Amino acid sequence: MHLPIADTPTVRRLALDLLRRYRGRLARVVGLQALATVGALALPFLLGRLVDAVATGTTADVVNRLGWVLVAVVLVQAVMTRFAHRAAMVLGEEVFAELRETFLTTVTHLPLSTVERAGTGDLLGRTTNDVDRIQWMVRFGVPQVLVMSATILLTVLAAVLASPLVAIAMVAGVPILVIVTRRYLRRATPAYLRNSAAWARMNGTLTESVEHARTIDALALGPRRRRHTDEVINHTWETEVVTLRLRVTLFFWLGVSFMLPVAATVLWGAWLVGLDLATVGAVTTVALYTMQVRPAVSELLFWVDEMQVAVASLARIFGVGLVEPDRAPSGERPADGRIEAEQVRYAYREGQDVLHGVDLDLVPGERLAVVGPSGAGKSTLGRMLAGIHPPTGGRVTVGDVPLVDLPEEDLRSHVALVTQEHHVFVGTLADNLRLADAAADEERMCRALAAVDATDWVNGLDHGLETKVGSGGKELTPAQAQQLALARLVLLDPHTLVLDEATSLLDPRAARHLERSLSAVLEGRTVVAIAHRLHTAHDADRVAVVEDGRIVELGPHEELVAAEGEYAALWRSWQQD
Numbered sequence: 001m002h003l004p005i006a007d008t009p010t011v012r013r014l015a016l017d018l019l020r021r022y023r024g025r026l027a028r029v030v031g032l033q034a035l036a037t038v039g040a041l042a043l044p045f046l047l048g049r050l051v052d053a054v055a056t057g058t059t060a061d062v063v064n065r066l067g068w069v070l071v072a073v074v075l076v077q078a079v080m081t082r083f084a085h086r087a088a089m090v091l092g093e094e095v096f097a098e099l100r101e102t103f104l105t106t107v108t109h110l111p112l113s114t115v116e117r118a119g120t121g122d123l124l125g126r127t128t129n130d131v132d133r134i135q136w137m138v139r140f141g142v143p144q145v146l147v148m149s150a151t152i153l154l155t156v157l158a159a160v161l162a163s164p165l166v167a168i169a170m171v172a173g174v175p176i177l178v179i180v181t182r183r184y185l186r187r188a189t190p191a192y193l194r195n196s197a198a199w200a201r202m203n204g205t206l207t208e209s210v211e212h213a214r215t216i217d218a219l220a221l222g223p224r225r226r227r228h229t230d231e232v233i234n235h236t237w238e239t240e241v242v243t244l245r246l247r248v249t250l251f252f253w254l255g256v257s258f259m260l261p262v263a264a265t266v267l268w269g270a271w272l273v274g275l276d277l278a279t280v281g282a283v284t285t286v287a288l289y290t291m292q293v294r295p296a297v298s299e300l301l302f303w304v305d306e307m308q309v310a311v312a313s314l315a316r317i318f319g320v321g322l323v324e325p326d327r328a329p330s331g332e333r334p335a336d337g338r339i340e341a342e343q344v345r346y347a348y349r350e351g352q353d354v355l356h357g358v359d360l361d362l363v364p365g366e367r368l369a370v371v372g373p374s375g376a377g378k379s380t381l382g383r384m385l386a387g388i389h390p391p392t393g394g395r396v397t398v399g400d401v402p403l404v405d406l407p408e409e410d411l412r413s414h415v416a417l418v419t420q421e422h423h424v425f426v427g428t429l430a431d432n433l434r435l436a437d438a439a440a441d442e443e444r445m446c447r448a449l450a451a452v453d454a455t456d457w458v459n460g461l462d463h464g465l466e467t468k469v470g471s472g473g474k475e476l477t478p479a480q481a482q483q484l485a486l487a488r489l490v491l492l493d494p495h496t497l498v499l500d501e502a503t504s505l506l507d508p509r510a511a512r513h514l515e516r517s518l519s520a521v522l523e524g525r526t527v528v529a530i531a532h533r534l535h536t537a538h539d540a541d542r543v544a545v546v547e548d549g550r551i552v553e554l555g556p557h558e559e560l561v562a563a564e565g566e567y568a569a570l571w572r573s574w575q576q577d
């Protein structure tokens with residue numbers, strides 16, 4: 001399964017919506033450029049007049065005066081061009097900033113299940129390659145397209161005004177231009193879409209190989225992995241060749257269609273001069289305009305080509321926004337903090353339930369340990385109880401309101417999931433803490449760090465809370481990263497916590513230290529601990545034994561041991577170990 005890709009009408013609609021919001025600024029850019037172009041157009045006109053004046057005989061004074069006017073026009077045009085370009089670039093930056101912010105908000109609110117099913121390579125490709133391509137287009141392409149379109153339009157208009165009869169020759173290259181451009185546009189978008197998808201797949205494959213290099217080594221999967229990598233690289237290469245061929249053909253024919261009008265204007269103009277239907281000056285003016293329009297058309301077509309790439313990327317970026325949300329806040333407010341699961345089912349793949357109707361009432365303030373064999377569905381149940389995924393069947397409620405009916409910020413103030421993955425974000429320690437509560441002041445952050453026993457090492461840092469951490473900053477140990485995550489929980493202050501093997505990856509000494517921090521965080525909250533080590537179960541108020549997606553036993557440790565069932569067997573074998 002891939003993330004959706006927006007179809008052409010949707011891309012067009014969304015892009016137009018975006019541009020419509022900036023229409024005032026767009027008009028200003030086009031206006032400024034029109035002024036700059038008028039300056040550029042005055043040059044051939046004045047040169048034409050000069051040629052005619054010299055041909056019919058004139059004074060040095062007139063020639064000098066025209067020369068000074070030419071210099072003034074060049075200066076005015078240079079100043080106007082600078083302003084037009086500046087306005088266009090600023091506009092491009094603002095449009096891109098809006099696009100990027102909207103995209104980031106969409107990505108961070110994507111349903112996790114969709115991202116997991118689509119694979120991270122696809123999303124990674126869209127947030128890197130595709131965003132880069134759009135950035136290039138919006139920063140430089142959109143301004144240039146506006147500037148060049150205005151230039152072409154006004155230049156042709158000026159040529160027609162100078163001499164409509166001579167200007168007819170300008171259309172000589174148009175039929176070829178129209179045919180090759182249309183042919184190109186028809187083929188380019190699907191080709192670029194295939195190319196972007198191939199890049200995303202290649203990135204995903206390479207990232208996966210690097211991230212899981214040890215597993216690949218351990219299972220001797222190297223040759224198979226290399227074959228797969230070669231395959232995706234070859235496929236990407238093939239899609240590159242297709243787009244390259246399209247471009248080469250386009251640019252060859254464009255060259256032809258650019259040369260034709262200049263030659264045609266000169267020949268046609270000479271014939272008209274012979275018939276006394278045009279002056280040499282008018283032919284000079286129109287020929288200069290034809291020359292002047294060439295780089296503008298070429299630049300415009302270059303951007304039309306880039307636009308095909310950008311449209312394909314835009315379709316992939318807008319596509320992310322088409323992912324159906326997996327929840328919609330209903331506005332209901334929970335009556336209390338009691339969490340209940342009723343007949344909860346969940347399937348990662350359609351028709352393959354890994355939870356088969358689980359019922360569970362959490363008593364506020366209790367510690368519940370969830371135990372069971374690997375693959376039984378413990379983590380999946382934990383994710384349901386924390387509202388990470390909406391259940392495929394049944395419901396999980398807090399105070400009688402389904403978890404997935406709560407806005408995300410509210411949900412996390414009720415229940416939070418603590419896993420062994422602790423990402424340290426690039427920024428200061430304070431930035432990392434404020435992810436839990438943007439309004440937290442220094443005193444609250446220090447109290448949260450003290451609660452998890454992290455004061456000592458934080459005070460030992462050169463800049464305390466303002467120390468830069470994460471990639472490129474101060475590297476935190478896994479235990480420190482976990483304490484940071486726990487301090488975030490203290491700030492978030494949910495009444496219920498689901499711990500998924502929170503300390504299992506650490507060495508025993510770090511784990512013991514962390515458990516102290518953890519128990520401070522757990523104090524006074526309802527806790528569901530997905531237990532790896534059975535002593536967690538022994539200390540819990542109740543134990544739930546999960547097997548094959550069902551809770552098969554539920555009760556206090558002593559009772560379950562006395563009942564001589566599954567748990568008693570697990571407990572005995574653990575004690576013997």
Ligand SMILES: Nc1ncnc2c1ncn2[C@@H]1O[C@H](COP(=O)(O)OP(=O)(O)OP(=O)(O)O)[C@@H](O)[C@H]1O
Pocket residue numbers: 116348349354372373374375376377378379380381
């Ligand atoms: N993201 C996923 N996509 C598809 N299937 C998954 C995914 N996560 C888990 N599963 C499958 O769901 C079933 C239950 O997995 P789960 O991780 O909940 O079990 P668990 O009891 O927590 O196991 P463990 O103790 O090994 O972590 C397993 O068959 C697993 O392969």
